[in-house]
Amino acid sequence: MNEDKTSSIQVIDRMAALLDALAARENGASLKYLGAETGLHPSTAFRILASLAQHGFVARDEAGLYLLGPHLLQLAAKVRVGLDVRAVARPEMEWLRDQLGETVNLTVRQGDEVVYVERVTSNRMMRVEQVIGSRAPLHVTAVGKLMLGEVGAAATRDYAKRTRLPAYTVNTHQEIKTLLEDIGVSTARGYALDDEEAELGVGCIGALVRDAGGAVVAGLSVSAPIERRKMDWVPLVQEAARRISMKLGYSG
Amino acid sequence: MNEDKTSSIQVIDRMAALLDALAARENGASLKYLGAETGLHPSTAFRILASLAQHGFVARDEAGLYLLGPHLLQLAAKVRVGLDVRAVARPEMEWLRDQLGETVNLTVRQGDEVVYVERVTSNRMMRVEQVIGSRAPLHVTAVGKLMLGEVGAAATRDYAKRTRLPAYTVNTHQEIKTLLEDIGVSTARGYALDDEEAELGVGCIGALVRDAGGAVVAGLSVSAPIERRKMDWVPLVQEAARRISMKLGYSG
DNA sequence: GTTTACGTTTCATAATGTGAAACATGAACG
DNA sequence: CGTTCATGTTTCACATTATGAAACGTAAAC
Incomplete structure (x- = not known):
């Protein structure tokens, strides 16, 4: 809205979509679900999620479901x-x-x-x-x-x-x-x-x-x-x- | 640590680095500073930041300094x-x-x-x-x-x-x-x-x-x-x- | 007015991310 | 037990995307 649409970077857009999909599922979401929610091919979703997990934006529980990760908490604590x-x-x-x-x-x-x-x-x-x-x-x-x-x-x-x-x-x-x-x-x-x-x-x-x-x-x-x-x-x-x-x- | 390094996506890595640099500067950071902190070319940093701003991960104050954005708060609220x-x-x-x-x-x-x-x-x-x-x-x-x-x-x-x-x-x-x-x-x-x-x-x-x-x-x-x-x-x-x-x- | 510094836009192209296919794994079923 | 199904994970060719350099824009300082 306050940013020019031409400045968009596809991976960032997709990442944002995945995080938002996860925000709506506090108890976790499967890769299949996330792929369907975001319209991403499973392998694409998988790789973006894996990269996000490396940085703590995403976590996985024991059952393999994806969750929002703790790094979001640390960053949120720094939101001025x-x-x-x-x-x-x-x-x-x-x-x-x-x-x-x-x-x-x-x-x-x-x-x-x-x-x-x-x-x-x-x-x-x-x-x-x-x-x-x-x-x-x-x-x-x-x-x-x-x-x-x-x-x-x-x-x-x-x-x-x-x-x-x-x-x-x-x-x-x-x-x-x-x-x-x-x-x-x-x-x-x-x-x-x-x-x-x-x-x-x-x-x-x-x-x-x-x-x-x-x-x-x-x-x-x-x-x-x-x-x-x-x-x-x-x-x-x-x-x-x-x-x-x-x-x-x-x-x- | 618990994720395979081969799963990395460069843009995500760079985004994470930018957000972390911002986390260390609650009162805001310039493009020049962020570029230097993350080793990114100014135009690259600019575009990633603009894309992040579109999604609310980053905000800009009146002086044009970059800040962590409110979408992080919303996501953090959903961290289980x-x-x-x-x-x-x-x-x-x-x-x-x-x-x-x-x-x-x-x-x-x-x-x-x-x-x-x-x-x-x-x-x-x-x-x-x-x-x-x-x-x-x-x-x-x-x-x-x-x-x-x-x-x-x-x-x-x-x-x-x-x-x-x-x-x-x-x-x-x-x-x-x-x-x-x-x-x-x-x-x-x-x-x-x-x-x-x-x-x-x-x-x-x-x-x-x-x-x-x-x-x-x-x-x-x-x-x-x-x-x-x-x-x-x-x-x-x-x-x-x-x-x-x-x-x-x-x-x- | 000129210079400097920083931010923003444009553009050619190298590099990256992509999606399909193959592979792996576990559960369900006959 | 073997087969099938469903989902997740890895590999790979290549189309598309993100990149960095250069050009442009703007404001402040001299």
Whole structure:
């Protein structure tokens, strides 16, 4: 999405497909299964898996089934932004979830998108959920708009030019002018809304999380079916974001 | 180690090298740095990194520096044995560490080796530590011997045949006979010792961790300089392992 | 304006990864 | 017991891919 398709390397693509297939099978998967899931010839799958196993990305159990391997744990422990902020943010997210009764998300910016890196879920059967790891363009999310506000109008224009502001719903900002206005308002008041811009029926309130140096390291948001969203939530969202920031050393 | 070197795929090797170089640089690394660290031509490194970024294994920050990416977190969350047990085991490991004042390790079996997946460290300047992710053959570690006891004499003989029981010190079991005896004694009493078998000067006491179904899912051990190890520790190690097992649903 | 350093793209081609076939192994079946 | 089936593993010819060098792009320093 934020990388040119011509940069693809076939083996890496295939490796990624195999790892994703394994992620869906925590109790292990056979070569035959993995080959079928990824569309790879058995001998090709076998060799890629063997190479991955050498490096610990893949493991094999006693029955010969393939599993995700421990090297992923070691690398994940070194992932900078998500993991550290996640651990710190979790309690405040739970607090916010308990105050509002809705799903709370933590996102980080990655190029032209936000990535959902943590989530605490409400008990409601009907709720808005983003899969951890999923992505959304900056301009259609509350926190994404605040992140654009952080880098200024020039960078936002570059973003708009690069991405052409694709529409997700009839509410999506498709003009740089209205997007900049929304960003300006949101930045000034310290929170932003997503008014069914990413998906019809979904509303969101977001605020930014900062680190010791004042840099934005994450976005905190609460999402709900639009008819359940209340503006009373704004100060609570901001409070939770402020607490997380303080925990990260932000001195405001 | 447990994979044939002829199975190597060059791109995978190179990818692994790049990810490892990034793991050592949590605050990011430039293309130039990564190329130099891995010995890759800049354009080659650039393209592999771009492909990795497409799949979320790598990310780039605002300054263009490369970072490990969030997809590693998602995959790590799906690594079966280590992560779940780690979270559950951590408090008990800390308790044990506080009781004994020595380093406590959590290991999982992977093929013919144990892998260190979690560790809580004592305050002592001189202590025994295994790097998380490091490996050791089953027959030279306390928990490894218990794990062999779990699969029986026949499987242990196959292990011995496969690995030829390489010696790590003069104390290492190099004969299947003495290994089976040690395993028998250890299994019966419910704990095992590593008497300078892996490394001279290092002593260890280990016990197994079981899940809801009674299967062994990890090994818990305390390691110390051999002159500091006390047999008084045995019941405490066993207690901690029992608690972790109970938490995992083991009904014993 | 020029130079330097780094990142990004293009391109010819050597090298690599591929998939088919052969081989190996274990389990099920008659 | 021998045969068949299913799956995994190895070998090999070669088409395709990944490669590294060169060209190009960009920003910062002088």
